[in-house]
Amino acid sequence: MRFFFRSKSFKIFAASLSALIVIVIVVAIFSKVSSPISSFVGAITTPFQKAFSTVSDWVDGVKDKMGDNQELMEEIERLKAENAALTEKLTGYEEVENQNKHYEQFLGIKEKNPEMLFQSATVAAYDSTDPYKGFTINVGSIDGVALHDPVITEAGLVGYISEIAPTYSKVTTILSPKLRSGGKDSRTADEGIVSGRADLAVDNKCYLYNLQRDCSVSVGDYVVTAGGSVFPEGLTVGKVADIKQQSKDSSLYAVVDSSVDFDDLRDVMVITYYSGQGYVGPGAEQP
Numbered sequence: 001m002r003f004f005f006r007s008k009s010f011k012i013f014a015a016s017l018s019a020l021i022v023i024v025i026v027v028a029i030f031s032k033v034s035s036p037i038s039s040f041v042g043a044i045t046t047p048f049q050k051a052f053s054t055v056s057d058w059v060d061g062v063k064d065k066m067g068d069n070q071e072l073m074e075e076i077e078r079l080k081a082e083n084a085a086l087t088e089k090l091t092g093y094e095e096v097e098n099q100n101k102h103y104e105q106f107l108g109i110k111e112k113n114p115e116m117l118f119q120s121a122t123v124a125a126y127d128s129t130d131p132y133k134g135f136t137i138n139v140g141s142i143d144g145v146a147l148h149d150p151v152i153t154e155a156g157l158v159g160y161i162s163e164i165a166p167t168y169s170k171v172t173t174i175l176s177p178k179l180r181s182g183g184k185d186s187r188t189a190d191e192g193i194v195s196g197r198a199d200l201a202v203d204n205k206c207y208l209y210n211l212q213r214d215c216s217v218s219v220g221d222y223v224v225t226a227g228g229s230v231f232p233e234g235l236t237v238g239k240v241a242d243i244k245q246q247s248k249d250s251s252l253y254a255v256v257d258s259s260v261d262f263d264d265l266r267d268v269m270v271i272t273y274y275s276g277q278g279y280v281g282p283g284a285e286q287p
Contacts, residue, residue: 116232117273119143121151123265124168132176132201133262134159139270140167148230150271156236156259157225158268169270173262174237175201182226183208183237185254190215191226192253194237200255204262206237209246209253217243223256232274 121137139145141164151158151171159179163170172178175196183194185208192208200206208223221240227233242255 115273115275116271117144119145119270119272121145121169121268121270123268127170130176131198132178132196133173133204134162134171134176135173135265136168136170137268137270138168140165140169142166144272145169145270146272148277150231150235150274151268152235152271153260153265153268155261156238157231158260158262158265160230161270171268173201174206174258174260175204175262181229181231183223184226185215185217185240186222186224187218188216188221190217194223194225194256204258204260205241206256206258207253208237208240208256209251211243211252211254213245213250213252215252217252217254219243221254223254228276230277232271232276 119139121139121143124136124138127134127136137151145161145164147161147164149161151160157174159171159173159176161169162172162178173196174181174194177196177198180193180195182191184191190211192211194206194208196206208217211217217240219240219242223237223240225231225233225235225237236259238256238258238260240254241257243252244255245251246253
């Protein structure tokens with residue numbers, strides 16, 4: 001053991017301990033007494049104190065900014081939620097307004113036929129395989145819709161319900177030869193039969209055939225439904241674009257520009273009831 005106290009390692013340890021004790025004593029003295037030496041010590045330690053203070057202030061600033069950012073993010077999220085709620089309300093108001101406008105456009109028909117009942121509908125899908133532009137709507141039997149109910153827009157006659165399901169229905173248009181209904185010239189009252197044809201359907205046209213050779217139908221006249229079948233009287237079919245002779249007899253037929261744009265349909269109305277509602281007959285032999 002006595003050799004340990006004489007060793008080099010022990011001497012270094014003792015010297016370091018002594019130096020540490022001296023430093024503690026000096027610091028204790030200089031903390032109470034101001035002297036050139038204390039000023040010298042202060043001059044040495046001050047830059048380190050300032051650096052530590054700067055770092056501390058920076059850390060505090062970062063914490064404050066993080067807190068501010070958190071509050072800002074919370075405020076942004078709150079405003080987003082309010083904006084979403086207001087947008088939803090506005091959308092609801094717009095839908096109600098559009099629906100009211102949609103109903104207003106049918107008031108004239110309703111006033112002339114107060115017994116009529118209507119069901120509004122939206123086009124759900126077009127039938128891409130149908131050259132006569134048939135489509136499906138989003139209402140069915142649970143909504144009071146039935147087979148052969150007329151389908152209209154504010155512009156005029158669209159067609160009729162040809163297939164029915166609980167929640168949807170298929171519509172056959174006036175462009176189809178499956179439809180045959182009484183029609184007449186609104187100006188002259190000359191009557192014929194409204195139906196469709198493939199070559200005319202491409203251009204949103206149908207035709208009014210079985211017109212008497214001496215009829216007074218002219219280009220530009222309006223064709224309307226004659227009543228007494230699946231459609232009530234007075235629904236606009238379209239405007240006469242041309243008058244031709246049928247190939248198999250001496251009667252005439254009028255090519256009719258449909259008043260409905262079948263390539264841009266969105267909202268329609270189904271007439272679920274009217275007095276004297278009938279049945280859609282098969283299409284005629286084409287002229």
